[in-house]
Each structure stands twice: as C-alpha cells, then as structure tokens.
Amino acid sequence: MRDLTIALAGNPNVGKSTVFNALTGLHQHVGNWPGKTVECKQGQLLLSQQRITVVDLPGTYSLAARSLEEQIARDFIVRERPDAVINVLDAANLERNLYLTAQLLETGARLVLALNMTDVAAARGLSLNPRALAAALDAPVVLMAASKGQGLAELKAALADLVAGRGHNAPQRARQEVSR
Amino acid sequence: MSAPTLPLTLAGEGATVRMVAISGSARAAHRLAELGLTPGVSLTVLRDNGSSLLVAVGDTRLAVSYGLAHSVLVTPLERSAPDA
Numbered sequence: 405m406r407d408l409t410i411a412l413a414g415n416p417n418v419g420k421s422t423v424f425n426a427l428t429g430l431h432q433h434v435g436n437w438p439g440k441t442v443e444c445k446q447g448q449l450l451l452s453q454q455r456i457t458v459v460d461l462p463g464t465y466s467l468a469a470r471s472l473e474e475q476i477a478r479d480f481i482v483r484e485r486p487d488a489v490i491n492v493l494d495a496a497n498l499e500r501n502l503y504l505t506a507q508l509l510e511t512g513a514r515l516v517l518a519l520n521m522t523d524v525a526a527a528r529g530l531s532l533n534p535r536a537l538a539a540a541l542d543a544p545v546v547l548m549a550a551s552k553g554q555g556l557a558e559l560k561a562a563l564a565d566l567v568a569g570r571g572h573n574a575p576q577r578a579r580q581e582v583s584r
Numbered sequence: 585m586s587a588p589t590l591p592l593t594l595a596g597e598g599a600t601v602r603m604v605a606i607s608g609s610a611r612a613a614h615r616l617a618e619l620g621l622t623p624g625v626s627l628t629v630l631r632d633n634g635s636s637l638l639v640a641v642g643d644t645r646l647a648v649s650y651g652l653a654h655s656v657l658v659t660p661l662e663r664s665a666p667d668a
Contacts, residue, residue, distance in 0.1 A: 417644065466618035497642040500620030 408456045408567060409484065410449075413477055413508060414492035415501050416463030419520040421445070422550040423492050423559070424460040444476065451564050459486065467507045481511050488566050489513040490559070495525040495532055495547070505541065515543040516562050523549040592629070592637065592648070592656040600628045601658035608655025616656065619646055626661060 412420045428447030445460040461480055462473035469475040481489060491508055493501040498519070508515055519525075519532060534545040544562040548555030595601050603625050606613040620641050621627070630645065631638035637648045648656075 415644075465620070468614075468618065470615065494643065497620075497644065500625075500642060500644070503618055503620070 408454060408487040409459060410456055410488045410490060410563065411459045411461055411480060411484075411486040412490050412492060413461050413481065413504070414463060415465055415494065415504060418463070418492045418494040418501065419548075419550045420463060420492045421460055423490065423518060423520065423548070424458060426550055426553065426556050427458050427559070444480070451560060451567065454567055456487075456563075456567070464504065466504060467511070481508070481513055485513075487514070488516060488563065490516045490518050490563070492518045492520050495519040495522045496528060496530065498525075498532075509541065509543070514566055515541070516559070516566060517541065517543055517545045518548050518550075518555070518559055519545060520548045520550050520555075522547045523552060523554070587659040589657050589659050592627075592639075592653040592658050593632075593650050595629050595658055595660065597629055597632045600626060600661045602626045602661050603656060603658050605657040606655055607657055608652070612652060612655050616652070620644060621646075621656060627658075 412424050414420045424445065424447065427449050444462065447458050447460075449456045449458050459480065461477040464471075464474045464477045466474060467478040467481070469478045480486070489508060491505050493505065505515070505517065517537065519534065519537075522532060525532060532547060534547055538545040544565065546555055546558045546562050548559060550556070589604055591607075592601070592603075603621060603623050605623055606616060616622070621639075625641060628640040629637055630640055635650055637650070637653050639646050639648055639653075
C-alpha cells in the first residue's frame with residue numbers, strides 16, 4: 405500500500421500543532437525544506453493499517469506567497485499535492501479563518517475542515533452548524549477541542565473516509581497516482 | 585447620523601474602532617482582507633509606537649505598518665478604560 409501524505413494548514417494560532425501532536429503522538433522530527441529557514445514538522449500516523457505522513461505547515465493567512473511561510477505552505481500544497489489537507493480553523497474566529505479555506509478549495513486539494521477551539525466558541529455563546537458548513541463547502545467538517553482531546557476520533561474517522569475514497573469531495577476528483 | 589471617519593493611524597492607543605473602508609490600493613485591500621481586516625470588523629489599537637501599530641482583531645494580534653494602517657479608515661466605538 406502506498407504511503408499517504410496529509411498536510412495541516414491554517415491561520416497562525418489555531419491549534420495546528422496541537423492537532424498534529426494529537427494525531428502523531430508527538431513522535432515528530434523537524435524537517436528543513438531546502439533553502440528555507442522556516443521549518444515544517446512531520447510525523448507518522450497509522451490509520452487502519454495505512455501509514456500516513458502528517459506534515460505540519462507553517463501558519464498562514466493566505467496562499468498568496470507574500471511571505472516565506474505562505475510560500476512554503478503554498479508550494480507544498482500545490483507542488484507536493486498531499487492526498488488530503490486538514491484545514492484547522494479557530495471556531496471562535498471562523499469568519500477570518502475561512503479566507504484561507506476558500507483559497508485552499510481553489511487549489512483543488514481534498515479538504516477536511518477541523519473546527520478547533522469549539523470550547524472557546526461555546527464559552528462565548530457561539531453555536532456552530534457543521535452540517536451547513538460541510539454542505540456549503542462540500543468538505544467534511546469535524547468539531548474539535550484539540551487541547552482537551554475532543555474530536556480526535558471524529559477527525560481520524562473523517563480522514564479514514566477520505567483515504568478510502570468515501571469523502572465528500574473525493575469521487576469527482578481524479579486520483580493522482582504518484583510513482584517515485 | 586454620520587460618525588467621524590479617520591485613518592487607523594490617528595485612532596490612538598487603547599481605541600476600539602470599527603473598520604469602515606480601505607482607501608488604499610487594491611493590493612493593500614487584498615492583503616488587509618487576508619489578515620482579517622475587512623470593513624465591518626471591530627479592532628483595538630493596543631500599541632502605537634509612531635511607526636507601526638499593534639492591533640487586536642478578534643483573538644489575533646497584528647503588527648501593521650503606518651503605511652498600511654493609513655489606508656484603513658475607521659470610526660471610533662469606545663475608549664477602553666485607562667490602566668489604573
């Protein structure tokens with residue numbers, strides 16, 4: 405079975421690394437992209453006998469490649485074409501986070517939206533409608549409070565669905581088989 | 585009713601304002617939108633060092649240069665209580 409690659413993308417300070425550590429169990433090594441000073445962490449996740457490399461991209465507000473972080477995130481998503489991208493969003497500041505989501509959708513990447521920090525959102529009286537968001541964006545939406553370990557099982561289930569080709573936006577996209 | 589509109593650079597430290605428009609280039613407007621600065625959002629000026637601003641938008645703090653901040657037009661909402 406081919407190893408899969410999944411990237412974590414999102415604005416700075418939305419909990420990408422918390423989700424990353426939760427997925428990989430903190431067994432991470434730091435990988436330096438050639439010629440870059442900003443680092444991407446990567447780790448391994450075993451999901452129903454499928455080995456998955458999880459890459460924690462630098463936090464960015466856009467993929468416009470105006471800063472080094474944005475360039476690294478954009479290059480990875482566009483050139484390396486990970487099998488899926490987990491877009492981690494701050495549920496308490498959803499509107500500003502969706503700008504990047506729109507750009508990620510435009511790249512054609514298969515997205516899983518992880519609405520993180522739902523505990524903070526709930527404490528502020530915000531109520532979330534993940535089904536409406538999933539329907540509008542045609543991507544699976546998972547509610548999480550990664551710092552408390554909530555939603556991790558749901559995220560893994562969504563990833564397993566996507567990997568198995570049962571995800572929302574999987575069927576209509578031609579699967580690129582990369583042979584190295 | 586017409587609330588006064590002023591550039592963000594003139595809002596002053598501690599001011600909470602609502603963004604009403606961007607007067608700069610499309611490029612500047614695009615970048616500001618990426619950072620979450622769109623008309624309608626409220627923001628607070630945390631620091632003003634005379635050449636750049638530290639601005640709180642939601643839970644995010646952004647450093648914005650005077651050049652960019654000058655194109656952000658805002659209307660004052662309230663002044664936070666001065667530190668005791």
